[in-house]
Each structure stands twice: as structure tokens, then as C-alpha cells.
Amino acid sequence: MAVSTELYEAILTGDARKAHAATQAAIDAGIGPMELISASMVPAMNEVGRLYEAEDYFVPELLLSGRAMKSAMELLRPLIAAAGLRLGNRIIIGTVKGDLHDIGKNIVASMLEGSGFEVIDLGADVAPEKFVAAVEEREPHVVCMSSLLTVTMPAMRTTIQALESAGLRHKVKVLIGGAPVTQQYADEIGADGYGDNASLAVSAVKNLCAVA
Amino acid sequence: MRLKAIICQVLTREFELAIARSPHSIELEALPMGLHDYGAAMRPRLQQQIDASDALGFDAILLGYALCGRGADGLTAGLTPLVLPRAHDCIGILMGGRRIHERYFESHPGVYYRSPGWIEFQKSGQSLEPAWAVARNSMGERRSREELIRQYGEENGAFLYEQFTAYRRAYSGLTYISTGVPSDAACREQARAEADANHWIFEDVPGSTWMIESLVNGEWSPEDFLVVPPGSSIRATLDEHVVAAT
Numbered sequence: 001m002a003v004s005t006e007l008y009e010a011i012l013t014g015d016a017r018k019a020h021a022a023t024q025a026a027i028d029a030g031i032g033p034m035e036l037i038s039a040s041m042v043p044a045m046n047e048v049g050r051l052y053e054a055e056d057y058f059v060p061e062l063l064l065s066g067r068a069m070k071s072a073m074e075l076l077r078p079l080i081a082a083a084g085l086r087l088g089n090r091i092i093i094g095t096v097k098g099d100l101h102d103i104g105k106n107i108v109a110s111m112l113e114g115s116g117f118e119v120i121d122l123g124a125d126v127a128p129e130k131f132v133a134a135v136e137e138r139e140p141h142v143v144c145m146s147s148l149l150t151v152t153m154p155a156m157r158t159t160i161q162a163l164e165s166a167g168l169r170h171k172v173k174v175l176i177g178g179a180p181v182t183q184q185y186a187d188e189i190g191a192d193g194y195g196d197n198a199s200l201a202v203s204a205v206k207n208l209c210a211v212a
Numbered sequence: 213m214r215l216k217a218i219i220c221q222v223l224t225r226e227f228e229l230a231i232a233r234s235p236h237s238i239e240l241e242a243l244p245m246g247l248h249d250y251g252a253a254m255r256p257r258l259q260q261q262i263d264a265s266d267a268l269g270f271d272a273i274l275l276g277y278a279l280c281g282r283g284a285d286g287l288t289a290g291l292t293p294l295v296l297p298r299a300h301d302c303i304g305i306l307m308g309g310r311r312i313h314e315r316y317f318e319s320h321p322g323v324y325y326r327s328p329g330w331i332e333f334q335k336s337g338q339s340l341e342p343a344w345a346v347a348r349n350s351m352g353e354r355r356s357r358e359e360l361i362r363q364y365g366e367e368n369g370a371f372l373y374e375q376f377t378a379y380r381r382a383y384s385g386l387t388y389i390s391t392g393v394p395s396d397a398a399c400r401e402q403a404r405a406e407a408d409a410n411h412w413i414f415e416d417v418p419g420s421t422w423m424i425e426s427l428v429n430g431e432w433s434p435e436d437f438l439v440v441p442p443g444s445s446i447r448a449t450l451d452e453h454v455v456a457a458t
Contacts, residue, residue: 014368060364060372067371098321100382103375124382125321150279151300151317153450179251180282185450 003031003039007072011044011114014064016071023072033076034085037116041069045114049199059107062198066110073113087118089209092134093144094122095178096155101148104178107198108144115202128155128162135168142208144201147178156181157189173208177201213237213430216265216292218258219276221245222302222329225393226421227276227428234428238274241265245333247283248301254283266290272439274427278304279455285448287440294440295432297423298454302327306389308420309436310454316387316417323385324412327419331399386412389419 006022009015026036048065051057057065080087091112095105102124113119120138122130135143143163147153156176163169176186177195186194193208195201213236219227222245231238243261247254258277265273273292277284278299287294299305303325304313317323355376361369386407388400400416407414423436432439440446440457447458 014364016367060360063372063375064364064368098318100322100379102379106375124379149300150281150448150450151314 003035005040007036007040008044011041011065011068011072012047014061014068016064016068019068020071020075023075027075027079033079033083036072036076037087041072041114042116045069045111045202048114049111049202052197052199059103062107062111063103066107066114069114070110088116089141090118090120090138091142091144091205092120092122092131092138092140093146094126094131095124095146095148096152096159097125097127098155099147099149099152100124101178102146104148104198105144105146108146108177108195108201111198111202112205115206117205128159131159132162132166132168135163135172136166140172142173142175142205144175144177144195144205146176147181150180153178153180153185156185156191160190175201175204175208213271214269215239215272215274215428215430216268216270217241217274217276217428218243218261218265219274220247220280220302221333222327223276223305223424224333225328225395226306226391226424229393230421230425230428233425234430236428236430238428239270242276245329248280250283252282254280255286258283259287262287262294263290266292276424276427278302279448282448284446284455286445288445289440289442291442293442294446295427296438296440296446296455297427298436298438299423300454302329303389305423306391306419307417308422320385320387320415322383323387323415324383325387325389326399326403326406327389328391328393328395328399331402332395384413385415386410387415387417389417391419391421 004022004026007019010019010022048057052062093105093109095102109119109121122134131143145156145159147156160174173192175193175195176191183194193204195204215236215238217227217238217240219242221242224242227240231240247257262273270292273294275294275296278297278301280301284296297305299310304310306327307313357373360372364372386403388403390396390400404414438455438457444457447456449456
């Protein structure tokens with residue numbers, strides 16, 4: 001049972017204001033941030049993912065639930081930092097060079113955060129060098145790359161090669177996704193995983209972290 | 213040869229001009245533009261049209277398409293060979309080749325492309341979209357701010373609209389590709405007006421119809437065209453050749 005059913009419901013219904021208020025109430029009641037994340041937020045995001053897979057929820061619902069979750073995290077992050085705690089595994093995510101589309105990437109980022117990961121979002125049009133620099137500096141467990149255009153997909157291969165050249169490839173798992181991306185392409189370019197949609201991307205990240 | 217050309221509406225004028233000068237007998241069928249918006253669902257629609265022309269004794273079926281966000285990936289030749297230009301999308305064809313397109317694309321991120329067909333055939337009231345957008349309508353990207361607010365409330369509706377249109381704010385230019393068809397000048401001015409109205413940098417680049425001419429003239433060099441033999445299918449390779457037949 002969710003430790004804060006109000007927060008669980010607020011995330012599920014995409015109500016950012018209610019999520020913020022419910023989180024504050026939980027904090028005031030003495031519930032710890034990690035407990036709130038694991039007992040209320042993670043189940044809520046899991047249910048959102050399930051509803052999306054079942055085609056009851058669509059992209060707008062994912063965006064709204066992500067936003068509700070973010071409003072809760074705004075209150076929890078300072079508490080987590082102050083207590084010297086750490087969120088789950090660290091993920092770097094970005095849309096590749098030349099590509100400005102980011103809705104899918106944003107949804108994956110917010111669902112990962114809601115699932116308890118620490119997410120560093122590099123934005124869109126991210127050059128291979130920028131991915132490499134971020135991996136070197138932040139030492140993530142997984143790098144997620146997104147592309148919406150077949151013409152920018154080769155940048156995924158180039159980025160993996162850049163990680164190899166920098167001697168960093170073996171230190172991270174690489175996951176790719178985006179409308180024209182396929183498992184076959186992931187296999188061809190040596191990615192570790194592929195997510196067919198946001199919900200499956202989150203599952204793939206969890207699996208990659210489990211074997212990391 | 214007796215050829216069938218199944219083309220995207222956006223290339224209509226260019227194909228009509230080229231077909232008029234071709235030594236071959238060519239039957240033209242133009243499908244409504246925007247099929248690429250269906251993502252993978254474009255393939256069965258296009259396959260249906262190919263199949264309908266398959267047993268009619270054509271020497272080849274010419275496809276006035278490109279990879280189109282993988283819409284052409286998996287198309288299968290029945291009894292009749294298929295011929296597909298090697299390009300990621302129509303912009304590659306209109307610019308005169310995929311290499312020209314890639315060079316321009318890399319140096320001009322955040323640009324909308326227009327051509328005579330993109331001006332003439334885009335449905336009125338349809339908002340300007342990047343030429344290569346592969347976004348299913350169920351993602352909600354085409355809905356207006358008012359529609360979203362009606363469904364999700366003021367705050368959530370406004371948030372969703374901002375999310376769906378954010379990428380457009382990263383777009384800063386509109387490039388018109390001239391192809392020399394009779395309506396070119398008029399379409400160029402219309403494109404310029406739309407760029408001005410949106411405060412985008414307007415650029416006019418000379419396109420080329422050589423790929424379309426070569427296609428309808430039966431000059432299918434392996435470097436620039438994929439010939440799919442009967443029973444084989446188009447497969448996206450996403451390397452320098454873009455597609456292969458398997």
C-alpha cells in the first residue's frame with residue numbers, strides 16, 4: 001500500500017499541484033524522502049507505465065504524470081542531498097546531434113526519475129563529444145540516446161564509437177530509442193539495449209542496471 | 213518500357229514534367245502527402261497500392277518516395293520489380309541527392325523545408341511541420357492549445373501545448389527548394405511570406421529533378437537507386453546506401 005495514497009493518486013492522475021501538496025504533507029508528517037519515493041512514487045510510475053502499455057494512457061498522460069512527479073521531486077531533492085543520501089543508479093539521457101525532437105526523451109527522463117533513478121538530461125542536439133564528456137564527468141550507469149529522424153540515427157553509432165575511443169565504452173551501458181529506431185539497429189551498432197516506447201525504455205534501463 | 217509510378221503527392225509537378233519527357237510509357241498514381249505521419253503504418257498503405265498494380269504487366273513499379281522515416285522499410289516486390297531512390301526523405305530527392313541533403317542538414321539544424329509541392333498540396337489550415345516529421349497524431353502534437361485546454365483543463369492543457377510545440381521554438385529557418393516547375397516563383401513567395409510571418413530566416417536553394425528524371429527515364433544507377441527484384445523487400449541499412457534489397 002502506498003505510504004502516501006494522495007501522492008500516488010496525484011501522480012496517476014497527472015495533478016502536479018496535488019502532488020506537491022501531498023509531498024509537503026508527507027514531509028511534515030515525518031515520512032522520509034526515500035520511503036516516499038519507493039512506497040508511493042515508484043508504484044505510481046509503474047502503474048502509469050502499465051496503463052500506457054494497455055493503451056489506456058497515451059503520451060499526454062505520460063507527460064502530465066511526469067510533471068506531477070517532478071513537482072514532488074522538487075521538494076524531495078534538497079532533503080535527499082542534505083541527508084547525504086543517493087538516488088538510484090545515474091542515467092544520462094539526450095537526443096543526438098542534429099535532432100531537435102525531445103518529447104519522447106523528456107517522457108523517458110521523467111519516468112526514470114519517477115522510478116527512483118538519478119537523471120541527467122543533456123537536452124537535444126547533443127554531439128558525441130558532449131555525451132563523452134558527460135560520461136567522463138558524471139560516471140553514469142546507463143547512457144540513453146534518442147533520435148526521431150533516420151538521418152540523425154548514424155549519430156548513435158558515432159557516439160558509441162566516441163565512447164570506445166575515449167576508453168569509456170566498457171564503463172556504461174548504452175540504450176537507444178526513438179520512432180525509427182529498432183532492436184536490429186541497436187544490435188548493429190553495439191548498443192546494449194533498445195526501448196520501443198517510454199515504458200519499455202524504463203524497463204530496459206532497470207534490466208541493464210540489474211546486470212551492470 | 214511500360215512503367216507504373218506510385219508517388220507521394222508532394223512530388224507531383226516534378227514527376228509530371230519528367231514523365232512528359234520520358235521515352236517510356238508511364239502511368240502515374242499520386243498518393244496523398246503526409247503518409248509518413250503514420251510512421252510504420254505507412255508501409256501497409258503503400259504496399260496495398262503496389263500490390264494493386266503488381267499483376268498488370270508493368271516492367272517495373274517506380275516509387276516516388278524515399279525511406280520516409282522507415283515508411284518504405286519492408287515494402288515487398290511481388291511479380292514486378294520496385295525501384296526506389298536512395299534518400300532518407302523527399303528533401304534528399306528534391307535537393308538533388310542524399311549527400312547534398314546531408315551536408316545542408318548538418319550545417320542548418322532547425323530548418324523547415326518547403327518545395328512547390330509542399331506549398332501546393334499541404335492542406336489549408338495545416339500548420340507548418342518539419343518535412344520529415346514522424347509523429348503519429350495520437351501523440352497529440354497536432355492538437356491546438358484550445359483543444360488541449362478543453363480536454364485537460366487550463367493548467368495541464370497549456371503545459372501539454374507547450375511540450376508539444378517546444379521543438380518548434382528551436383527551429384529558426386525556412387528553406388525553400390526551387391525545382392523549376394511552372395508554379396515555382398509563386399510558391400517561393402508564399403514560402404517567404406510564411407517565413408516572415410514566423411520570424412524565421414528564409415533561404416532559397418536551387419533543387420534538382422535529376423533523380424526524378426533518371427527514375428522515369430529508366431536510368432537506375434546502383435549508386436543512387438535501389439532495384440528490388442521480385443520476391444525481395446526493401447530494408448533500411450542506414451549506412452551510406454540508405455537501403456538494400458533482401
